[in-house]
Amino acid sequence: MDNKEGNYVKEITNIEEDFTKWYTDIVRKAELADYTQTKGCIAIKPYGYAIWENIQKYTDEKFKKSGVKNVYFPLLISEKLLNKEKEHVEGFAPEVAWVTMGGEQELEEKLCIRPTSETMFSTLYSKWLTSWRDLPMVYNQWCNVLRWEKETRPFLRSREFLWQEGHTIHETQEEAEKRTLEMLDIYTQVIEELLAIPVLRGKKTKKEQFAGAEKTYTVETLMHDGRAIQAGTSHYFGQNFTKPFDVKFQNREGKEEYAYQTSWGISTRLIGAVIMAHGDNRGLKLPPKLAPIQAVIVPIAINKEGVEQKAQQLYNELNEKYRMEIDLRQNYTPGYKFNDWEMKGVPVRIEIGPRDIQNNVCTIVRRDTLQKENINLEEIKDKLEQIFEDIQKNMYNECKENREKRTTIAYNLDEFIKNINENQGYIKAMWCENIECEEKIKELTGAHSRCIPFEQEHIGDKCVCCGKEAKCMVVWGRQY
Amino acid sequence: MDNKEGNYVKEITNIEEDFTKWYTDIVRKAELADYTQTKGCIAIKPYGYAIWENIQKYTDEKFKKSGVKNVYFPLLISEKLLNKEKEHVEGFAPEVAWVTMGGEQELEEKLCIRPTSETMFSTLYSKWLTSWRDLPMVYNQWCNVLRWEKETRPFLRSREFLWQEGHTIHETQEEAEKRTLEMLDIYTQVIEELLAIPVLRGKKTKKEQFAGAEKTYTVETLMHDGRAIQAGTSHYFGQNFTKPFDVKFQNREGKEEYAYQTSWGISTRLIGAVIMAHGDNRGLKLPPKLAPIQAVIVPIAINKEGVEQKAQQLYNELNEKYRMEIDLRQNYTPGYKFNDWEMKGVPVRIEIGPRDIQNNVCTIVRRDTLQKENINLEEIKDKLEQIFEDIQKNMYNECKENREKRTTIAYNLDEFIKNINENQGYIKAMWCENIECEEKIKELTGAHSRCIPFEQEHIGDKCVCCGKEAKCMVVWGRQY
Numbered sequence: 001m002d003n004k005e006g007n008y009v010k011e012i013t014n015i016e017e018d019f020t021k022w023y024t025d026i027v028r029k030a031e032l033a034d035y036t037q038t039k040g041c042i043a044i045k046p047y048g049y050a051i052w053e054n055i056q057k058y059t060d061e062k063f064k065k066s067g068v069k070n071v072y073f074p075l076l077i078s079e080k081l082l083n084k085e086k087e088h089v090e091g092f093a094p095e096v097a098w099v100t101m102g103g104e105q106e107l108e109e110k111l112c113i114r115p116t117s118e119t120m121f122s123t124l125y126s127k128w129l130t131s132w133r134d135l136p137m138v139y140n141q142w143c144n145v146l147r148w149e150k151e152t153r154p155f156l157r158s159r160e161f162l163w164q165e166g167h168t169i170h171e172t173q174e175e176a177e178k179r180t181l182e183m184l185d186i187y188t189q190v191i192e193e194l195l196a197i198p199v200l201r202g203k204k205t206k207k208e209q210f211a212g213a214e215k216t217y218t219v220e221t222l223m224h225d226g227r228a229i230q231a232g233t234s235h236y237f238g239q240n241f242t243k244p245f246d247v248k249f250q251n252r253e254g255k256e257e258y259a260y261q262t263s264w265g266i267s268t269r270l271i272g273a274v275i276m277a278h279g280d281n282r283g284l285k286l287p288p289k290l291a292p293i294q295a296v297i298v299p300i301a302i303n304k305e306g307v308e309q310k311a312q313q314l315y316n317e318l319n320e321k322y323r324m325e326i327d328l329r330q331n332y333t334p335g336y337k338f339n340d341w342e343m344k345g346v347p348v349r350i351e352i353g354p355r356d357i358q359n360n361v362c363t364i365v366r367r368d369t370l371q372k373e374n375i376n377l378e379e380i381k382d383k384l385e386q387i388f389e390d391i392q393k394n395m396y397n398e399c400k401e402n403r404e405k406r407t408t409i410a411y412n413l414d415e416f417i418k419n420i421n422e423n424q425g426y427i428k429a430m431w432c433e434n435i436e437c438e439e440k441i442k443e444l445t446g447a448h449s450r451c452i453p454f455e456q457e458h459i460g461d462k463c464v465c466c467g468k469e470a471k472c473m474v475v476w477g478r479q480y
Numbered sequence: 481m482d483n484k485e486g487n488y489v490k491e492i493t494n495i496e497e498d499f500t501k502w503y504t505d506i507v508r509k510a511e512l513a514d515y516t517q518t519k520g521c522i523a524i525k526p527y528g529y530a531i532w533e534n535i536q537k538y539t540d541e542k543f544k545k546s547g548v549k550n551v552y553f554p555l556l557i558s559e560k561l562l563n564k565e566k567e568h569v570e571g572f573a574p575e576v577a578w579v580t581m582g583g584e585q586e587l588e589e590k591l592c593i594r595p596t597s598e599t600m601f602s603t604l605y606s607k608w609l610t611s612w613r614d615l616p617m618v619y620n621q622w623c624n625v626l627r628w629e630k631e632t633r634p635f636l637r638s639r640e641f642l643w644q645e646g647h648t649i650h651e652t653q654e655e656a657e658k659r660t661l662e663m664l665d666i667y668t669q670v671i672e673e674l675l676a677i678p679v680l681r682g683k684k685t686k687k688e689q690f691a692g693a694e695k696t697y698t699v700e701t702l703m704h705d706g707r708a709i710q711a712g713t714s715h716y717f718g719q720n721f722t723k724p725f726d727v728k729f730q731n732r733e734g735k736e737e738y739a740y741q742t743s744w745g746i747s748t749r750l751i752g753a754v755i756m757a758h759g760d761n762r763g764l765k766l767p768p769k770l771a772p773i774q775a776v777i778v779p780i781a782i783n784k785e786g787v788e789q790k791a792q793q794l795y796n797e798l799n800e801k802y803r804m805e806i807d808l809r810q811n812y813t814p815g816y817k818f819n820d821w822e823m824k825g826v827p828v829r830i831e832i833g834p835r836d837i838q839n840n841v842c843t844i845v846r847r848d849t850l851q852k853e854n855i856n857l858e859e860i861k862d863k864l865e866q867i868f869e870d871i872q873k874n875m876y877n878e879c880k881e882n883r884e885k886r887t888t889i890a891y892n893l894d895e896f897i898k899n900i901n902e903n904q905g906y907i908k909a910m911w912c913e914n915i916e917c918e919e920k921i922k923e924l925t926g927a928h929s930r931c932i933p934f935e936q937e938h939i940g941d942k943c944v945c946c947g948k949e950a951k952c953m954v955v956w957g958r959q960y
Contacts, residue, residue, distance in 0.1 A: 036604065037561060038554040038591065043604050046549035046619065053550065069526035070533065074518040075593075075624055075640050076577075081517060097556075098581040099593065102639075103574055103628040111518065113555075113579065113593075124516065124523050133811070139526065144555055144624065148583040159582075160555050331613070 012343075015281050019225040020153075026275055027154045030284040030344050040152040040159035044268070047344065048155075050292035051271055052162065056142060058194045058289075059164065059266065062186045063140060068166060071139045073120050076111040081119040084244045088118060091211020095148045097159075113146040118212065118237075118263055121167035122245035129259060131250050132171050138179070140166035155272035156229070156480050163267030169247060169259035173238065176260035177215075180236045183264040184217045187232035195270060196287035196396040197221045197277045198403060199231065200426070200475060202451030207438055210263075214238040220450045220475070222399075223276035226406045226424025228450055228477040231273055234264035272480070277399050284345030285367055287395050288388035295364075295384065296325040296341045300334050300353030311352050314362065318350075318381060322388075342367060347391050348384065368394050410464055413444065416476075420445050426477050430470035432463035440465055447476040492823075495761050499705040500633075506755055507634045510764040510824050520632040520639035524748070527824065528635075530772035531751050532642065536622060538674045538769075539644065539746065542666045543620060548646060551619045553600050556591040561599040564724045568598060571691020575628045577639075593626040598692065598717075598743055601647035602725035609739060611730050612651050618659070620646040635752035636709070636960050643747035649727060649739040653718065656740035657695075660716045663744040664697045667712035675750060676767035676876040677701045677757045678883060679711065680906070680955060682931030687918055690743075694718040700930045700955070702883045703756035706904025708930055708957040711753055714744035752960070757879050764825030765847055767875050768868035775844075775864065776805040776821045780814050780833030791832050794842065798830075798861060802868075822847060827871050828864065848874050890944050893924065896956075900925050906957050910950030912943035921945055927956040 012025040027033050032048030044052065060070075076099060083089050096112040114120065125137060142164045152158045166183060170176040184201065191199050199219040209216035213235040221231045242248065242258040251257045278285040288294050295318065299311035308328065315326040325346070327337050334351070341349055351363040361374045364384075368391050375383055406425025410416035419427055427447065431437060438449055441464070452472050463470045492505040507513050512528030524532065540550075556579060563569045576592040594600065605617060622644045632638045646663060650656040664681065671679050679699040689696035693715040701711045722728070722738040731737045758765040768774050775798065779791035788808065795806040805826070807817050814831070821829055831843040841854045844864075848871050855863055886905025890896035899907055907927065911917060918929055921944070932952050943950045 034604070034607070036554050036600070037558055038556045038600075041554035041556060043554065043600075044552040046551055049550050049552055052552075070529050071526055072524040072529055072532075072642060074516050074521035074523065075626070076518045076521065078517055093584075095583055097579045097583075097591075099577045100580045101578040101590075103576070103630075110581075111577075120516070120518075120523075124514070127514070146555070150583075162552060 012281070012283065015224065015279070019276075022279075023272075023276060024154065026279055026284055026343075032271065032275075032284075033154050035154075040149060042154045042158050044162075047292060048271060051274070051286070051290060052268055054290050054292065055190065055194065055266075055270055056164075059186070059190050060142075062189065063166070066182060066186065068138050068140045070141065072141050072143065073117060073124065075114055075144075077114055077117070077120050079110050079112065081123055082112055084119060085212050085241055088212035088241075092116065092147075097146050097148055115145055115147045116263075116265075117141070117145075117165055118167065118241055119245070121263075122241045122247055122261070125169050125242075125259070126245050126247045129169065129247055129249050132252055135171045135249065135259065136168055136175065136179070138166070138168045140164055153272075153480070155268055155275070157269075161268050163265050165263060165265045167261070167263045169242065169261050171249075171251070171259070173260050176238075176262050177236055180215070180217060180234045180262045180264070183262070184219060184232070184234045187219050187234070187264075187266055190266070191219055191221065191231050191270070191273075192396065194287070194289050195274050195277075196290075196392055196399060197231070197273060198396065198400045200450065200453060202453035202475070204233070204451055205438060205449045205474070207435055208449055210235045212237065212240055214240060218451050220477075221273050221277060222403045222406060222426060222477070223273070223480070224279065224402060225276070226478075228426070228479045229269065229273045229276070230450075230479065231270060232264070232266040235262060237261040237263070276480070278395055279345070282339075283343030285395065286345040286347060287392050288347040289392055291345065291347050292323060293325040293344070293346045294323045294388060295348040295350055296327055296346045297350045297352065298327050298334055298337045298341070300351055300356075302328065302330070304354045306357060307352070307354060310357050314350070314352060314377065314380075318384065321381060322384060338365075348387060350380075366391060368398070409459055411460055411462075412467075413441075413465060416441065416447075416464055417445055420447055420476075420478065424478055426450065426475045428457065428459060428473060428475055429464035430459050430462060431472060431474040432466055432468050433471040434463070434466065437463055437465035441476065445476075446478050448479055450475045450477050450479075492761070492763065495704065495759070499756075502759075503752075503756060504634065506759055506764055506823075512751065512755075512764075513634045515634075520629060522634045522638050524642075527772060528751060531754070531766070531770060532748055534770050534772065535670065535674065535746075535750055536644075539666070539670050540622075542669065543646075546662060546666065548618050548620045550621060552621050552623065553597060553604065555594055555624075557594055557597070557600050559590050559592065561603055562592055564599060565692050565721055568692035568721075572596065572627075577626050577628055595625055595627045596743075596745075597621070597625075597645055598647065598721055599725070601743075602721045602727055602741070605649050605722075605739070606725050606727045609649065609727055609729050612732050615651045615729065615739065616648055616655065616659070618646070618648045620644055633752075633960070635748055635755070637749075641748050643745050645743060645745045647741070647743045649722065649741050651729075651731070651739070653740050656718075656742050657716055660695070660697060660714045660742045660744070663742070664699060664712070664714045667699050667714070667744075667746055670746070671699055671701065671711050671750070671753075672876065674767070674769050675754050675757075676770075676872055676879060677711070677753060678876065678880045680930065680933060682933035682955070684713070684931055685915075685918060685929045685954070687915055688929055690715045692717065692720050694720060698931050700957075701753050701757060702886060702906060702957070703753070703960065704759065704882065705756070706886045706958075708906070708959045709749065709753045709756070710930075710959065711750060712744070712746040715742060717741040717743070756960070758875055759825070762819075763823030765875065766825035766827060767872050768827040769872055771825065771827050772803060773805040773824070773826045774803045774868060775828040775830055776807055776826045777830045777832065778807050778814055778817045778821070780831055780836075782808065782810070784834045786837060787832070787834060790837050794830070794832060794857065794860075798864065801861060802864060828867060830860075846871060848878070889939055891940055891942075892947075893921075893945060896921065896927075896944055897925055900927055900956075900958065904958055906930065906955045908937065908939060908953060908955055909944035910939050910942060911952060911954040912946055912948050913951040914943070914946065914948075917943055917945035921956065925956075926958050928959055930955045930957050930959075
């Protein structure tokens with residue numbers, strides 16, 4: 001066997017020894033992204049960007065079916081606009097980049113690079129909205145944003161990142177709240193069905209909610225090492241922005257009313273979540289629905305008569321139906337190629353050599369289980385579909401098992417600390433809804449409240465921290 | 481008839497009276513874009529953005545077939561990088577926006593918002609390139625850029641705009657030059673086939689070429705009023721950037737060599753070109769391949785029994801095959817709706833009322849010719865395809881006729897001035913290749929050299945300006 005585990009372990013950090021170093025190794029070795037001379041900003045390379053394109057396509061189709069319309073609004077926002085909503089500016093002002101010069105002249109008013117666009121959307125909605133007949137406005141943009149983070153990590157937290165930000169206004173509170181949850185459902189589908197990562201759904205606590213929001217809903221994911229990633233959020237604003245921004249309309253009774261607003265977003269952070277949720281010591285592991293390359297053909301003894309030709313023929317046939325690659329490089333051994341494509345997380349490798357051709361078969365190797373199977377050349381085009389489905393499902397299940405293994409219950413602080421230090425993962429515990437307890441838990445354990453799950457469980461009656469009467473169950477965890 | 485020309489002429493400026501005012505009227509009345517509080521930057525509204533999405537999709541498919549890989553590189557570029565190539569920085573420094581503060585701190589080195597990304601791509605290529613085996617690298621990004629323009633006009637010249645910028649490096653000069661022209665061919669296809677605008681292809685003069693390029697190729701388009709728009713450009717850089725940025729590789733002979741580079745781009749400017757090339761006094765006119773809505777169904781006497789239902793049924797059927805809209809608004813008359821959809825440039829309107837239903841027909845009205853035709857309800861799904869093709873072709877031909885009508889020859893400056901003042905349009909004239917003549921022509925006539933067309937004609941032997949020996953034929957014209 002060429003692809004002994006030993007070969008690769010030398011090249012990347014062991015996943016169990018130093019998970020975050022393993023992560024940055026994968027980002028670079030799988031050629032997803034690289035650092036740049038602009039501090040805190042990455043260059044997304046073709047393979048990484050192809051993953052993002054697949055996320056965009058899948059998500060955007062669902063958006064359009066649910067009535068979302070895409071737009072593009074300015075990158076630069078004047079200081080005056082940013083300052084209009086008090087909580088919002090307090091949340092974002094410390095981390096925005098400011099343009100102070102245009103051309104060779106100093107600007108009269110400095111402009112910030114959008115960290116998010118609630119203020120810009122609200123300003124324009126205020127200009128366009130007249131009557132209830134204009135509502136709802138359900139707009140979204142796929143764009144870049146910038147937040148001046150101090151510590152950065154490729155995909156997970158970089159100063160500039162790509163995302164979509166949807167901003168909507170509605171006639172009634174009910175309709176706006178419904179939209180907030182509808183978008184959370186779409187995110188759930190994208191993350192569970194496409195990325196093969198199970199999500200935990202719920203509401204953020206006041207402390208963790210978006211600056212300026214009334215309610216923030218979240219889809220939370222758990223990584224291989226038991227830390228959490230907030231994968232997507234959907235916010236209900238009520239009239240918090242529409243009042244200061246004067247977004248009003250004539251309602252059905254002929255009276256002036258302020259609109260009800262939402263916003264929601266997912267970002268290139270999801271690529272980080274995919275790496276951390278599925279990867280192993282051989283490298284990246286991509287679910288077939290998401291993978292830019294679903295299967296790679298590696299010819300064995302490529303210079304033997306007829307091999308390259310047969311491999312190329314198989315490629316042409318399969319490429320009609322799947323996203324395929326063929327590795328015809330002359331200067332690498334099959335063993336090197338196996339490792340290379342495993343590092344890149346390609347779900348299926350297809351080996352074809354002289355003996356296979358004689359027997360009218362090829363050998364397929366699954367990236368998730370490393371199982372090998374001979375498949376008849378006439379049957380492979382049909383069979384691959386089922387294999388991809390199996391892999392997709394298996395990866396989801398493995399991820400779910402890891403989550404279950406790492407989910408524990410704590411009735412008091414000692415248990416909480418013990419569990420999180422042994423296991424990381426999610427801690428389920430009751431909470432009194434007092435922010436002091438939330439802050440104390442964070443201080444003692446490093447765990448943030450992930451959310452107040454929609455699916456509540458009854459774990460006693462007392463707050464895990466203060467022991468007073470509990471109001472809800474919260475899931476806690478350390479995070480990226 | 482409801483849709484008397486008179487109804488609409490009142491609302492928008494007459495196209496023959498004030499073309500540029502007509503243009504901004506269309507941009508707003510057809511709801512393509514709006515001004516924002518960020519000076520010089522527009523908000524692209526859903527209808528305008530849907531046009532851009534169609535351009536992106538069509539172009540990106542052709543890119544991918546030709547081996548282009550998409551990436552995403554940082555928005556912010558350090559001053560040091562921008563300054564590395566002398567001509568380039570001289571060309572762009574006066575029109576960049578500078579970030580000088582991040583968070584609440586002043587930056588040590590100011591960062592510019594990319595006006596274009598040659599410097600960023602070159603820096604990263606230098607990091608990644610080792611051997612001839614790594615070549616070519618054919619990368620592209622769809623992104624925003626910013627140029628601090630003094631005078632702006634929606635889509636045609638705004639401070640921030642959306643575009644794609646391709647940047648490639650190659651082993652040989654020949655391969656790089658071939659890529660430059662290959663991309664120009666793709667742009668030709670996009671503009672002629674999708675936008676239905678004929679292009680003039682050629683090389684820019686030294687004066688008009690891109691800052692830092694060795695050669696700039698262009699696709700030029702002519703608008704309704706006879707002014708030109710540069711619709712896309714493709715640049716060959718030779719080693720102008722790869723030398724200062726140290727982008728080198730070990731060639732097949734084992735020697736170090738600097739790579740050969742290209743870049744190429746089209747932008748949201750194309751939306752401006754579509755408006756100006758095809759529009760008329762009724763508003764926008766979109767070619768069917770590009771149109772976000774290819775046909776709109778307007779029910780007549782919508783409250784008569786069975787009308788809305790039948791219209792909806794027709795919509796459902798046609799929407800399986802085409803991009804359809806149905807106008808069920810109760811608070812507008814059919815006449816208003818006709819004008820509204822004509823303003824939005826929808827290629828075909830389908831009217832269906834009680835009498836039509838009785839006769840099992842509907843009435844279709846073409847936006848380009850305003851011709852009406854009754855079509856059997858069983859046949860319309862098939863027939864629409866042919867009608868769209870006819871409209872697409874007819875719009876291209878009308879645009880071409882306008883160009884031919886407005887293309888003249890000048891043998892001397894008097895003729896040149898007379899022609900351009902009477903006709904605007906393209907002026908074909910011989911040139912000595914001396915920049916003084918080019919500048920004098922611009923001063924006297926307001927016309928820039930559009931390009932040295934690939935298809936040269938022999939129009940005498942003397943330069944139209946100085947009368948000395950001519951070296952080539954140039955096409956000149958005033959521009960947006």
